[in-house]
Amino acid sequence: MSALLRIRAGRDQMSAIERRIADFILDNAQLLRDYSSQQLANALGISQSSVVKFCQKLGFKGYPDLKYAVGEAMARAGNGDDADVEAGSEASADGGLAGDLWRRKSQAEEETRSINPPRAIEAVAQAIAGAAESGKVFIIGLGEDDIHARSFALKLSLLGILTVHNFDTAHMTASVSAAGRHDVLLVFSEQGKQPSLCQIGHQFRECGGKVISITRHTSNPLRAYAHLALLVSAHDDRPSIEALLYHSALQHLLDRIFVLLCEGGREAQLQANLERIQPMLEH
Incomplete structure (x- = not known):
């Protein structure tokens, strides 16, 4: 290292x-x-x-x-x-840029992996699996954060896990009012500073549920409300490149959790749901 x-x-x-x-x-x-x-x-x-x-x-x-x-x-x-x-x-200039981008993405993924040890990833997967057995998984993200929130909600649904996904804070506030101690809330927020998301996290804790934050590897208010925190490390002087590194590292992090959930006995459910969906995609 x-x-x-x-x-x-x-x-x-x-x-x-x-x-x-x-x-x-x-x-x-x-x-x-x-x-x-x-x-x-x-x-x-x-x-x-x-x-x-x-x-x-x-x-x-x-x-x-x-x-x-x-x-x-x-x-x-x-x-x-x-x-x-x-x-x-x-090689072409484009090939050089591609190689540089690949290296920087690899570095961001390596750094993100190092600050999220296996036990932390397993704890998140276990929390989600526990909610799948006795409760629900609530998921929210605003703006670009909703891209990953929506995608992960779909993946959980394919595994047969009941999810409540929303990108509207008012609707999510109403939804989490019915949360209980068996439920889990995943909050996607790159900077972790949106007051509305912090308020939802605080409300969810008061209902007895478990909060999981997904943010950059920085000190931020949202992490203070989280029982478990997933962290992303992605740095570059160019904002356009830094955004790409963040999304790449975050996707790799979420993929690790998805694989653990699949290996936890949900592979058959995933295959069954994919077979149901395939005919809809062909017509």
């Missing part, structure tokens, strides 16, 4: 000061080579010993080792870009 990935993966378990150091390094990795540990401490208004302890907590001997590891990670990324340029005479 690269130094930058290790920092991202461990950020949620860090103290407030450690998160400040982590965020500075992640946002300014290319500048770190010009900073001594004292200069970094001065830039953040903290003690030099805090920087050293941060490095040691990540498994490095000290700041020089961390700086070297970050430099290596940046160099590897740079070498990958250079390889595309050298291959330009043999």
Whole structure:
């Protein structure tokens, strides 16, 4: 695991000061080579010993080792870009862009996988399976988040799991008023900051149900209301590319849950439903 990935993966378990150091390094990795540990401490208004302890907590001997590891990670990324340029005479520009996009998607999926360990994915799958046996699965997402919410609701329906999907907060507020302790609510929100979704999550908890949030790997209000949190890590300086990385990493995360549910004894139900639907698609 690269130094930058290790920092991202461990950020949620860090103290407030450690998160400040982590965020500075992640946002300014290319500048770190010009900073001594004292200069970094001065830039953040903290003690030099805090920087050293941060490095040691990540498994490095000290700041020089961390700086070297970050430099290596940046160099590897740079070498990958250079390889595309050298291959330009043999491949089209579109092929170079495709290769770069594929690598960045792979990196986002790797980072997302590292911050959602198997036990976390299994816990979400078990919560959904439990709701399927004795209750319902409520699903909501607004705007672009509804793309994944709607798709996942369809997949759960194909497995024979009763879902209540909505993209209207007023309707969902009315729906969750009838929720109980056997029900589960999945809330899709990239930034996790919409007050209406936080209110629905709070209401669902008061009804005794279990809330699962799906957001970026950041501190956000929605996660505070969640019993379980799925996290997506996707970073790029270009907004258009970052959006693609987010959707790709999130889809891979949801696919892992879907496969676990299938392997939990719902494969036959999926096949039966697909056979029922196929004639409708052919006419």
